Amino acid sequence: MSACQDGDPRVERIASAIRVVPDFPKPGILFQDITTLLLDPKAFQDSIDILVERFKDKSITVVAGIEARGFIFGPPIALAIGAKFVPLRKPKKLPGEVIFEEYVLEYGTDCLEMHVGAVEPGDRALVVDDLIATGGTLCAAIRLIERAGAEIVECACIIEIPELKGRERLGDKPLYILVETKSPFTEDESSWQKSWL
Amino acid sequence: MSACKDGDPRVQRIAEAVRVIPDFPKPGILFQDITTLLLDPKAFQDSIDIFVERFKDKKITVVAGIEARGFIFGPSIALALGAKFVPLRKPKKLPGEVIFEEYVLEYGTDRLEMHVGAVQEGDRALVVDDLIATGGTLCAAIKLLERAGAEVVECACIIEIPELKGRERLGGKPLYILVETEK
Numbered sequence A: 001m002s003a004c005q006d007g008d009p010r011v012e013r014i015a016s017a018i019r020v021v022p023d024f025p026k027p028g029i030l031f032q033d034i035t036t037l038l039l040d041p042k043a044f045q046d047s048i049d050i051l052v053e054r055f056k057d058k059s060i061t062v063v064a065g066i067e068a069r070g071f072i073f074g075p076p077i078a079l080a081i082g083a084k085f086v087p088l089r090k091p092k093k094l095p096g097e098v099i100f101e102e103y104v105l106e107y108g109t110d111c112l113e114m115h116v117g118a119v120e121p122g123d124r125a126l127v128v129d130d131l132i133a134t135g136g137t138l139c140a141a142i143r144l145i146e147r148a149g150a151e152i153v154e155c156a157c158i159i160e161i162p163e164l165k166g167r168e169r170l171g172d173k174p175l176y177i178l179v180e181t182k183s184p185f186t187e188d189e190s191s192w193q194k195s196w197l
Numbered sequence B: 001m002s003a004c005k006d007g008d009p010r011v012q013r014i015a016e017a018v019r020v021i022p023d024f025p026k027p028g029i030l031f032q033d034i035t036t037l038l039l040d041p042k043a044f045q046d047s048i049d050i051f052v053e054r055f056k057d058k059k060i061t062v063v064a065g066i067e068a069r070g071f072i073f074g075p076s077i078a079l080a081l082g083a084k085f086v087p088l089r090k091p092k093k094l095p096g097e098v099i100f101e102e103y104v105l106e107y108g109t110d111r112l113e114m115h116v117g118a119v120q121e122g123d124r125a126l127v128v129d130d131l132i133a134t135g136g137t138l139c140a141a142i143k144l145l146e147r148a149g150a151e152v153v154e155c156a157c158i159i160e161i162p163e164l165k166g167r168e169r170l171g172g173k174p175l176y177i178l179v180e181t182e183k
Helices: A011-017 A033-037 A040-053 A071-081 A135-147 A187-194 B011-018 B035-041 B042-056 B068-083 B136-147
Strands: A017-021 A030-033 A062-066 A084-086 A098-104 A111-113 A126-133 A151-160 A175-180 B021-022 B030-035 B062-066 B084-088 B098-104 B110-115 B126-131 B151-160 B175-180
Touching: A011 A033, A011 A040, A011 A111, A011 A175, A030 A033, A033 A040, A033 B042, A033 B084, A040 A071, A040 A151, A040 A175, A040 B068, A062 A071, A062 A135, A062 B021, A062 B035, A071 A084, A071 A126, A071 B068, A084 A111, A098 A135, A098 A175, A098 B021, A111 A135, A126 A135, A135 A151, A175 B084, B011 B035, B011 B042, B021 B098, B030 B035, B030 B042, B030 B175, B035 B151, B042 B175, B062 B068, B062 B136, B068 B126, B084 B110, B110 B136, B126 B136
Parallel strands: A062 A084, A062 A126, A126 A151, A151 A175, B062 B084, B062 B126, B126 B151, B151 B175
Antiparallel strands: A017 A030, A098 A111, B021 B030, B098 B110
16 A cells, blocks of 8 residues: 555655665665655655545554654654654663564664553554565564554555565555655666575 | 743643653663653643744744654654754764764763755754753754754753753753753
8 A cells, every 4th residue: 555556646746855875874775865855844744644644534542653763754643643652662772661572684683672551452553664675673563562462553654665575574464655666776786685585 | 941930831741741760771860751751642742832832933944853862852843843854863874975073971972963965054943852961962963053054043852951051061052941850
C-alpha cells in the first residue's frame, strides 16, 4: 500500500524533496536523505497529513517511532491523532526498565529497547520510521510491541526500497509508504550486492 | 523566562508527567525522563502549544533540534510555525557535507554536526532540546547556526536544571523553558 500508487498529487513534491547521497555510509550505497524534505515545510506537512488522513479513523492509541529519524515523523502523527508516542531506542538510552529485542545486521546484531509500561495490552499501534530497507529494525519493533500486548495496525514509512524485500519480512503486518525508490546501490555495486540479498 | 513562572495553568500537568529516574546514567544522578510526558497526549500537545504561542509572531524560519530528544519536540513546533526543521546530530549520522562543532563533556569531548546548506544567511533560528543541563550541547548548537549565518532568536527546552547554570553558557542568547527542576 502506498500513497504513490494511490496517485496522491502531494507525493511528487515529497519524492522530489528527498536527496540521494551516493557512497554513504559506505561505497556503493545510495543513501536516501530525508533531511532535505524537512527543509520544505509544505512537503514535510504534506507527508504528515497523508499519514494522519490514513490513520485518523483507525482507533490508533500509540505511535511508536524508531530512533532516530522515526522521532521526526512519529510525534507529529501521534499528536494529530491523539495517540501516545513511544520512542524505540538503541541500547542504554532509555532510563527506566526496558524490554529489548535483538535483530540481525549485515555484520553482527543490534538491539531495540522500549520502556516497560509504555505500551499496554489492548493498545492499537502504528510503527513509524523514515525508511524500510531489509525490514530488520521494523520487525524487531513489531515484536516488542506485540510482546507488550498491543496489536500492530500498520507500519508506516516515508520511503521503501522494494528491492530489499523488507515488506516480506513484516509477515502479515501491513506496510504503508509514500515513496518507492529504485536500487539502493550505485550501478557499479548493483550486481555483486544483489548476490547477498 | 519560563512558562512555569508565567503561571500558565497547563504547566503543572506537564511537570507532573515528567518522570524522575534515580541513578541514571550513573549513581547519584536524577534523570528527567520525558518519555512519560509523551504518553499523555494532552500534556504533550500543551507543551508544543505553549512554545508555538511564544514563537509564532517572531518570524522563525528554522527550528534546529538536537539529537535525539530534540527531534521529538522540534518538528511539531517547526510545522506549526511553517519553519524548516534541521536536525543537529552526533558524528557520522548525517550523510551529506557537514560542518561540526566540538564541545566538552565531563570526560573528553563530543561533536555536533549540521548539514551544509540547511541553514542560510538571514535565517532566524530556534534551538530545541528536551532539557538544558550544563548548556554545553546548546552552546555548540548556537555556534553551528551562527557560523551558517543564522540569527539564533531563542533556545527552548522543556526542562531546565538551574543549579547547573546552563543558561549562563548561552552567550547571551535567551532561553525559554517550561519546567524548572532541582538537581
